[in-house]
Amino acid sequence: MISFGKILFFPILFLLSLIYRILFFLDRSFKKKRTLPSSVTISVGNFSVGGTGKTPFTLHLSKLLHSNFPSIPILILSRGYGSSGTGTRRVSENSSASEVGDEPLLLKRNLPFAEVYVGSNRYNSYLQFRSESRIPNDQKVFTLLDDGFQHHALNRDLDLVLLDCTKLSKAEFVLPLGLLRESYSSISRANFLIASKFSEEWEDLLSKWVRKYKPSQTLKFKFSPEKLIPLSPGASEVSLKDLSGRSIFGFAGLGNPDSFYSSLKDQNPSQLKTKSYPDHYSYTKEDLTHISEKSSDQDYIICTEKDGVKITSLIEMDQNFSKWFYLRLETVLENESELVNSVRSFL
Structure with a gap:
């Protein structure tokens, strides 16, 4: 559906969309x-x-x-x-x-x-x-x-x-x-x-x-969830069945995170909290601190593998990231x- 803002500015957006189509066609041609x-x-x-x-x-x-x-x-x-x-x-x-x-x-x-x-x-x-x-x-x-x-x-x-x-x-x-x-x-x-x-x-x-x-x-x-891979060095992988009845904090920087959150919900957690970031979001240490504070009472903190590759470089050995994981998918x-x-x- 089109948002209220887009309905309000529909004439302008329609014109811009038409210009976009023309420029796209010219570039391709x-x-x-x-x-x-x-x-x-x-x-x-x-x-x-x-x-x-x-x-x-x-x-x-x-x-x-x-x-x-x-x-x-x-x-x-x-x-x-x-x-x-x-x-x-x-x-x-x-x-x-x-x-x-x-x-x-x-x-x-x-x-x-x-x-x-x-x-x-x-x-x-x-x-x-x-x-x-x-x-x-x-x-x-x-x-x-x-x-x-x-x-x-x-x-x-x-x-x-x-x-x-x-x-x-x-x-x-x-x-x-x-x-x-x-x-x-x-x-x-x-x-x-x-x-x-x-x-x-x-x-x-x-x-x-x-x-x-x-x-x-x-x-x-x-694709379906396969297992949890630890973000903290030395930690062990976790089976998805271990999520049943446990509390989860899930976060993602994806264009469409709904499928990721649904995958977590399908594991029957006792509680699921989520936070979404913009696609390709560049995480900072302050973001990790904020996530830790918001999920202090959660059993697991889970992100996507795409988010995980950016977070691993921010994890410090002297801090506890033992409950941080990313979700590995089977395709x-x-x-x-x-x-x-x-x-x-x-x-």
């Missing part, structure tokens, strides 16, 4: 596209701003490619949204989230077999990767364009677009009226629709969406062999 040499280029993107499960899917896709094509290098190219660094940066497990971005750091820490590069010019980042890795000119590389559906500067072999199933019942509008970067009809450019956060309760709404917009192929992507992509076969056709 006239931008000179380049092709990454010796690359199978796969774009992973979405329709809306944040919160569709793109990072869990990119993790799943990378592992899927590595298990089926272990000899082919994998490179993830990101703009590093929210980072303070400049130029092209190679992400290592010891990089700081502030320098390279929270999502690229999360990807690298979970994908030791892949390389992650951050930079505004993805073509230059790709060439730098090949040079630094000393990859022969004829060696194929899997290049994943993180958040790449609206990136018009590069050609791609496959376009994968995520749709947040939890938002199918809501009317969505193009920026700035709503959160859509472009209308759902743009699915015609994609090779696969990835129905993200899917569960059986969304089956009817998804079927209606598919009948209306007619994507080429649709794959259902599910499933139905009929993923269809995607693997499509990738294989480019090799």
Whole structure:
């Protein structure tokens, strides 16, 4: 639904939305596209701003490619949204989230077999990767364009677009009226629709969406909570069943944290308190102190893995963070062999 403020300023926002659409169309139509040499280029993107499960899917896709094509290098190219660094940066497990971005750091820490590069010019980042890795000119590389559906500067072999199933019942509008970067009809450019956060309760709404917009192929992507990983060094993992009957303080800096909070609620805690921060929020030690004070009587303090990569650098050994954890997700992509076969056709 549109908020009261947007209804009040509807004429202005509608005009801005129209200008946005025109500029977007011109950029897509006239931008000179380049092709990454010796690359199978796969774009992973979405329709809306944040919160569709793109990072869990990119993790799943990378592992899927590595298990089926272990000899082919994998490179993830990101703009590093929210980072303070400049130029092209190679992400290592010891990089700081502030320098390279929270999502690229999360990807690298979970994908030791892949390389992650951050930079505004993805073509230059790709060439730098090949040079630094000393990859022969004829060696194929899997290049994943993180958040790449609206990136018009590069050609791609496959376009994968995520749709947040939890938002199918809501009317969505193009920026700035709503959160859509472009209308759902743009699915015609994609090779696969990835129905993200899917569960059986969304089956009817998804079927209606598919009948209306007619994507080429649709794959259902599910993720569910797996376990709690400690943020404090030396602490042990916790099984989800241990949350039943216990009190939880959950916090998240996501575009759409509702699914995260629902996952915590599903564990049947005795009490669940939550606090939301802006997407890509940069936490400070003062934030951690504030969270500790608000949750002093809670058994567990739980965040997302995306938040966890930023918080670990702030945790001090001389303070008690024994009840701080992030939620690890288990992911499933139905009929993923269809995607693997499509990738294989480019090799």
